Amino acid sequence: MxxxxxxxxxxxxxxxxxxxxxxxxxxxxxxxxxxxxxxxxxxxxxxxxxxxxxxxxxxxxxxxxxxxxxxxxxxxxxxxxxxxxxxxxxxxxxxxxxxxxxxxxxxxxxxxVAAEYPITPKEHGVEFLADRRHLWLRSARQHAVLRVRHRIIKAIRDFFDGRGFTLVDSPILTPAACEGTSTLFETDYFDLGKAFLTQSGQLYAEAGAMAMGKVYCFGPTFRAEKSKTRRHLTEFWMVEPEVAFNDLNDDMELAEEFLEYIVQSVLKDCAGELSVLERNTALLQNVKKPLPRISYDEAVEILHRKGQPFEWGNDLGGTDETVISEQFDRPVMVHRYPAEVKAFYMKRDPQNPKVALAVDVLAPEGYGEIIGGSQREDDLDVLLARLKEHNLPQEAFEWYLDLRRFGSVPHSGFGLGVERTVGWICGLDHVRETIPFPRMIYRITP
RNA sequence: UCCGCGAUAGCUCAAUGGUAGAGCAUGCGGCUGUUAACCGCAGGGUUGUAGGUUCGAGUCCUACUCGCGGAGCCA
Missing domain, CATH: 2.40.50.140 (Nucleic acid-binding proteins)
Incomplete structure (x- = not known):
């Protein structure tokens, strides 16, 4: 270069x-x-x-x-x-x-002539470095991570732009919870009451897909959950493609091509950075389609075979995800989850109404869920019933319901968490190093 | 919110209940090939906060504060 x-x-x-x-x-x-x-x-x-x-x-x-x-x-x-x-x-x-x-x-x-510099060539603890994140960015390791992050984001844009997708940005300030599940950041919005920082651009991306066919949105996302783990930030970046006339299988095909493109781009262009990070790239080389696809039922079988206590109907926890991903040499797609643990807008499987046409992609090596997607419910009456079941106010979703009133078609999409992807590809032990200025529940500075 | 771990010099860490230490960083001195350079000397401390036990507490007990990891929730 x-x-x-x-x-x-x-x-x-x-x-x-x-x-x-x-x-x-x-x-x-x-x-x-x-x-x-x-x-x-x-x-x-x-x-x-x-x-x-x-x-x-x-x-x-x-x-x-x-x-x-x-x-x-x-x-x-x-x-x-x-x-x-x-x-x-x-x-x-x-x-x-x-x-x-x-x-x-x-x-x-x-x-x-610089004043006495706090970050010496010797080792430091995470808290000390996090307090000086603005200076920590100058170190070779952080350079490498940020370059890989940049390359991943470029790969994301190149992938969609090269396939006829249009970028349709979703709003960050929203009037209501998108999915009704997460805890959101709240703020006053003039005379219109409360506004919330978005937890997903997906519903808006669906409107975009009905307008443009193939779209993606890419922006920051906010969760006010008090999650305190190496996989969580309160502010993170997510890219969400949405495609009209795609079913769940099309969605999974798009996801595996997408992941292959991202990983192979990084391997090709960031060998030096991965070397600085001492990343073993053997498993990354395997990230090529087809990725293994297993149903939720098969995932539960794997857990039971491995002696992991688990009850059908629950969502997969962090440990469960790790046990499942350990059985494969590349990311694994788990599809058809129990409908009750998934969002209201996911379409149920006509073959088995207990499960939703959803897919999560689990990264290897314990990095967890990097993609979550689904085929969306396209029937107006079913969607109305789902809103009631989830105790969501219909009036807030009228515009979304319009998408089912005016030329509703099967469609699907997914969201990829950028920071988890960067953490996985770089082999980091915490997502706080994957973003220039991480936001966590007990840290909003620098 | 719950469970576990931790807090000692600027940094990373030691210290059987008995005088608070090292390496790095900083300052001064030395060295014409160093690779987180090395060698010598020096300065640097209210041991997170508040109580308690004890002749004596960095060490034991209680509460609190802050941080880290995990659970739940999720990308």
Missing amino acids: LYFTDGIYSSVTGMARTYIADLHQHVGKEVQLHGWLYNKRSSGKIRFLLLRDGTGVVQCVVVKANVPEQVFAVTDTLTQESAFSVRGTVRADSRAPGGFELDVTDIPKVYQ
């Missing part, structure tokens, strides 16, 4: 700016880099400055005999995270982790 070694000039020296990731193109030439001091080592008359610029880290070697006295003196004033620019000659060196070093000729500008 090229990082714009283009016409951007330093106002200080009039010399083109070069990025560390592009150094391989400049071996033997003089370049000027701009960045921050990542770490420093010294040995008498030689200084090793580790410079990071967002694209990588390079060791800059300052030899006392080779630079003016004041340049050498400047190196002793630079503290960790001080910002400066450095000029020198690029040299390939097998000892360097990145393969290249810079033989420094000048330090033309020191932007700022």
Whole structure:
């Protein structure tokens, strides 16, 4: 990848700016880099400055005999995270982790000498780092996670955009609970009463699908549940495709192609990042369609065979999901859940009205549910009955019911949780590292 | 809301109920190839808060606060 070694000039020296990731193109030439001091080592008359610029880290070697006295003196004033620019000659060196070093000729500008930096090269606890998330983002590990996250989001957009989907954004402020189940964040909304932060864009995506055929919405989602686990955030990102005339099987096919596309894109473009994260990619290589499909009934059989206490009719818990996913070498799709544990809008299976035409995709290695989807109930009268059963106010859903009054068709869709997907692909032990500024029940800063 | 674990130097952690310690970071000094560099010296503490037991509490007891993990709920 090229990082714009283009016409951007330093106002200080009039010399083109070069990025560390592009150094391989400049071996033997003089370049000027701009960045921050990542770490420093010294040995008498030689200084090793580790410079990071967002694209990588390079060791800059300052030899006392080779630079003016004041340049050498400047190196002793630079503290960790001080910002400066450095000029020198690029040299390939097998000892360097990145393969290249810079033989420094000048330090033309020191932007700022940083105050004592709290995050040292040694280990820190999670609370300490979380309090300084805005600085923690500068570390190599966090760079890798954020780059993978970026690549995943790009893959999501490329996948749908390349298949004729239209992005139809759903609102974040909504008048009522979408599904009536979760606890939502509430706020005053002028003279119109209460408003809630959305827990899902799905109902609006259905309206989009009836208008445009194939749509997806992609935005932040909010849950006020007091969930306190490594898989939960109060604010997270979800992408929700919705397709008119798709049944449950079409939905599962879309989901497996989608997951394959995301994972293979990351494997292809983020090998360096996954290496920094020490991620074993063997299982990720397996993520290709077809993904195994089992019914909820078969999932219950697996649990019983593995000695897991479980009663038909319950939803799968975190441990149950892990036990099931351990039986497979790639994500597994579990379909046809008991209708009673699922949302009101899911269509029941005509073959067995006790189950809903729903599907959850469970990621391997205990990362849990990354996709939840279903075929939607498209019959007006059935939907009206479901609203009553769930004690939901019909008037709040009139617009949604209109979708069944004016050209109702079978349709289906699903939602993918971005943070869980990032956590799974990166092999992280907590979703709080998958988003730049995580929001959890006991943390809203920084 | 429930269950479990934890809180000691800026950070990560030690310390049988008997004088509060180390590594890193910081400051000073040394070293021309260091890779979380190394070597020497120095500064740095109301042991989360409030009570209690004891001749004596970082250590034992009670309550509280905050955090972490899990359950429930969910992506």
